[in-house]
Amino acid sequence: MAETKIHPSAIVEDGAKLADGVTVGPFCVVGSDVTLAEGVTLASHVVVTGRTTVGARTRIFPFASIGHQPQDLKYKGEPSTLDIGADCMIREGVTLNPGTEGGGMKTTIGNGCAFLANSHVGHDCHVGNNVIFSNNVMLAGHCDVGDFAILGGGAAVIQFARVGAHSFLGGMSGLEQDLIPYGMALGNRAYLSGLNIVGLQRRGFSRNEIHDLRRAYRSLFAAEGTLLERVADVAEEFKDHTIVMEIVAFIRAGGKRSMCTPKNGGEA
Structure with a gap:
């Protein structure tokens, strides 16, 4: 001993x-x-x-x-x-x-x-x-912060916010909303700027998994319909894709904050 x-x-x-x-x-x-x-x-x-x-x-x-x-x-x-x-x-x-x-x-x-x-x-x-x-x-x-999330220097997260697993919050960002799993948010106030592709690659996610996430991301944050309608569509299309369904579950679970969304469209 x-x-x-x-x-x-x-x-x-x-x-x-x-x-x-x-x-x-x-x-x-x-x-x-x-x-x-x-x-x-x-x-x-x-x-x-x-x-x-x-x-x-x-x-x-x-x-x-x-x-x-x-x-x-x-x-x-x-x-x-x-x-x-x-x-x-x-x-x-x-x-x-x-x-x-x-x-x-x-x-x-x-x-x-x-x-x-x-x-x-x-x-x-x-x-x-x-x-x-x-x-x-x-x-x-x-606040809740999921596994493998990374928060950059000087970032600030408002009370009751959720930061999803495998996400990245950029340095000096001010997060006032929930950040989806695998997402990347930047800016003050923070907006969803895409997926945390570098983090996913570093942790060994396959090209197919990343491709599926990109497709789902674009559907979730497209211009047509409401977010709940788009979530339902993604849940049906990707029901057998575990990591996509993590994002679906996160959005459906909800919280006291709204969802952090992109500034311009749904590009990942």
């Missing part, structure tokens, strides 16, 4: 649960309700507090603030939680907030995520696996 190492200058409060192989570096603070799984590393000057669980082998870098009271003026001290998955990288100055009574009482972060310097996850958010937040990304409260 790997040795747990706690620097003499660190403060680990009574009640905190540290598994084998945890490293708590200089001037870190670990709260009494915190659980750190095997191999977690707190580099230095890290604060992890609240009812926070950090998954195995996750690394947290200096001046990150993890699990402090959420930035919600309605928060009254309810015992909400923050659950961070395994193998995440949480860089300098990152802030991750727990949930609130008004949002289900928990914030969740999946496995293998990367949060680069000064990025923020607000209260009651749910972030999937293998998500990348570049520097200074701002995710407001109550």
Whole structure:
């Protein structure tokens, strides 16, 4: 079993649960309700507090603030939680907030995520696996982010928005609507600029799968009919195409925000 190492200058409060192989570096603070799984590393000057669980082998870098009271003026001290998955990288100055009574009482972060310097996850958010937040990304409260989504530097997402799996939000973009799975949005305010083709190619999607997505995309965002009518047509035509049906399910599920759409037509 790997040795747990706690620097003499660190403060680990009574009640905190540290598994084998945890490293708590200089001037870190670990709260009494915190659980750190095997191999977690707190580099230095890290604060992890609240009812926070950090998954195995996750690394947290200096001046990150993890699990402090959420930035919600309605928060009254309810015992909400923050659950961070395994193998995440949480860089300098990152802030991750727990949930609130008004949002289900928990914030969740999946496995293998990367949060680069000064990025923020607000209260009651749910972030999937293998998500990348570049520097200074701002995710407001109550947002959902799907697996493998990438948010570029300085991007901002409004509260209650959904960011679909395998999507890409460009740097400095302001997203006020839901971004479909496999989509790419750019601009302030963000518009749907096509499909995340580069991301799909990097993750090994076949040419046929990408071709099907392009056809479906053009149909979904064509000029004729309403979006619901076009969704029904695409659902019928592509009912045996799993990745296209992910987009259909995302649109049909709906949310509190409207759908991010292209500026000019449906070109992918």
